[in-house]
Amino acid sequence: MANIYTKEFYELLDAAVTEAEKKGITVDLNMGSGWNANSQFVKLEDSMGNMALGRKTLGGSVLDASPTVHDPKPEKSIFYDGNTKKDEWSKEDVWQQGVLVAELTGEKGKKYETKTSPMAGITSAYNEFIDADGKKITYESPVQISTTNSVFVDAGDARIQNGNLTLNKNDITVTSGKQYEVIAMYYLPTGARGIDSEKRPGL
Helix, strand or coil, X not given: CCCCCCHHHHHHHHHHHHHHHHCCCCCCCCCCCCCCCCCCCCCHHHCCEEEEEEEEEEEHHHHHHCCEEECCCCEEEHHHCCCCHHHCCCHHHCEEEEEEEEEEEEEECCCCCCEEECCCEEECCCCEEECCCCCEEECCCCEEXXXXXXXXXXXXXXXXXXXXXXXXXXXXCXXXXXXXXXXXXXXXXXXXXXXXXXXXCCC
16 A cells, blocks of 8 residues: 555556446545644645534523533533644634533543554554533543433524523423533634644655
8 A cells, every 4th residue: 555645646546446447346545633634735624623522511400590601611522622723723624513411310431541552553542632612521431311301403593592402392392300412513724734744754
């Protein structure tokens, strides 16, 4: 396999796709989180995007007392932080998709852990994020939410106004003593460049 940063790689890729089309075969290319879909030649508006989540947990008594919830701000992956080019986005580039409110079951999934890859060595557990204030957040394990007592509200719905979600009484059953997860979903651009684009030769 040729190095993806060389002209030879794209010549081989073009030949493979062309031959596949002749035979009626579909070639599915794995496009990851801006790697390797982006480069120094890709503009921000043409770059790929990721989903970013903003999360907070509310008690049933709090949610029952005030059905208006301030939407959590997006938490960005640690891969957008530091000395990479992936943090080159502004608030105007982040688009809210909607808000999910769901009862927590109290159960948790398997703990996040680092793994070892024969290609990449030790890989991240993907459980670290940066909040809107620049603070690092680490989640120990996934939470489980109820699929029968939850509601998703699209960003275009009238219930979402100026960064606040106002729930209707029939949207979700709220019980004192239980906890509810509020998850705001956002589109986040990957950035105009890949992490190491400055090191790549021009193609």
